[in-house]
Amino acid sequence: MPVAIAVDCMGGDHGAGVTVPASLGFLEKNKDCSVFLVGNESVIFNELKKLKFDKKRVSVRDATQVVTMQDEPTQALRGKRDSSMRVTIDLVKEGTADAAVSAGNTGALMGISRFVLKMLPGIQRPAIASLLPSLKGHTCVLDLGANVKCEAEHFLQFGVMGACLFSAIGGKTKPSIGLLNIGEEDIKGNEVVKAASDLLKKSGLNFSGNVEGSDIYIGQTDVIVCDGFVGNVALKTSEGLTQMLAQYLKEEFDKGYLSRFAGLMALPVIKQFRRRVDHRRYNGASLLGLRGIVVKSHGAADSFSFEFALEKAFGEVKNNMLNEISARMSEINEDVS
């Protein structure tokens, strides 16, 4: 089945200079796919002129406005109805495209997606989910910043959505689910987390109890649920730490002739290591809970990185993730009632 992806070409720090070549790179690898490139027509055609591509699989959709990083969600929603972001999501709503990808303002993307696409039945809040590398493979963590305050039932919904995403991308039928807490014992944590634990236990999901921050990267659990404040801090802390460690390693190899020689010898190994921990390969957070597939790329993504976000959207379409979430949510609602 051919799959069409709508791409917000104007979003992110680099706009069409990154999104257009990445989209064509993606098409090159996935012969069954087509893309809708959305944004300022002349800017997009200007980028397309520089590159070779299969014209039958590329459509350009003009949009006269751009959502900026400073725009409030409501501003973007009401004041910019012809933004590239809005037109991209509209293409999914009307069924022209199977998924949307944007590197733009997260809050605005969430607001527009929620307004245009609406929520799946049984899901009250959308969540941002991403797969992070672990010692065992990868861990799906959500919410990474959509909801700064959550109630217990939201954690349960995150569990269902995370499990479906992990199945769709990770290929495991009944992934294990952990609740991010400050200790493994049941008595730990605040009231909301304790109540969430009770709901998850009764849910029929493969719930393995409380986990700690370290478990994200140890990888004993497939899916880890948390509120968006905590998840965002965990994610950003990881980015900062990785940056510091990379800098330290560089500094050590730069100290004196002997170290520099050792660095030269070790270069292929270090390169391989860098490749493995390259955060660009993990680009693309899924906006879950919507009646449509939307993937958010990192704003600073380069073309290499943006392609991974497109691949992620394609994976969710291929594996029918939306139907999975709806089906599992209705099972859960039957169980609970």
Place this chain on the structure above:
Amino acid sequence: MPVAIAVDCMGGDHGAGVTVPASLGFLEKNKDCSVFLVGNESVIFNELKKLKFDKKRVSVRDATQVVTMQDEPTQALRGKRDSSMRVTIDLVKEGTADAAVSAGNTGALMGISRFVLKMLPGIQRPAIASLLPSLKGHTCVLDLGANVKCEAEHFLQFGVMGACLFSAIGGKTKPSIGLLNIGEEDIKGNEVVKAASDLLKKSGLNFSGNVEGSDIYIGQTDVIVCDGFVGNVALKTSEGLTQMLAQYLKEEFDKGYLSRFAGLMALPVIKQFRRRVDHRRYNGASLLGLRGIVVKSHGAADSFSFEFALEKAFGEVKNNMLNEISARMSEINEDVS
């Protein structure tokens, strides 16, 4: 001025086998200090027999009970009045020792310290603080797990205490303070964090606004305040990520002959790198807000690591941290009223 440190010798995974040699190592380096070794007398004397030390600077205090990791704080407080932990804190209360160090159960240590020592005026909640490495030196982060739910004024108090700790250990007179949030803009975050931001702005502290998780390791800010749930997750996430990266690096250097040869060449550099990021050098979290200096060592600390916790306690005494906190709190209370 001679300084006396009370050491809970029975706490932690390794008990006296680690705490006693570490205490003697600490004395060796700090000729002005003495220690009270608290716990099962015969166990402690057994360890002392194996080592050489200056007898005038070592006192042993017997305690018949031990707080376990499974004990609830109230259980440890009411049921074990002759625990090594309790006797250690009592020595600080009665003025016999200037500071206490324990590797035991955090919740129990917090409960006992709070009950025995009481809070400093103006401080409602104790906090756990630690210095973490950063690209610029180090960052003081608190709370790391004492308070799973905080009100806005607690963040302000954390700011004052963190600034005093950073001054005492980091030697900077007016350290900058950041509020951990999910974005730098004022509109980000939940209601409590927004209210905390308003209080910090008016506090007269050197407040530099919202910071993100990545800033812990980037180090633009000296002190970062957050609630204990978020702080604990950030800390544990960092531990897990470091472990994963170390494992990845090892695996890459283990792949085939060439990589192993490169690893051999790079060994001194890698060792230097490991030394620099060695979490043992950062051992020792301060329990702040109490009328006494209490430092919590990691439970799994080895002797090398436990010495750093002792050094931290010594640094807080030397720099008169408690008076600093009291003085600054009264300034703030005058400003606010």
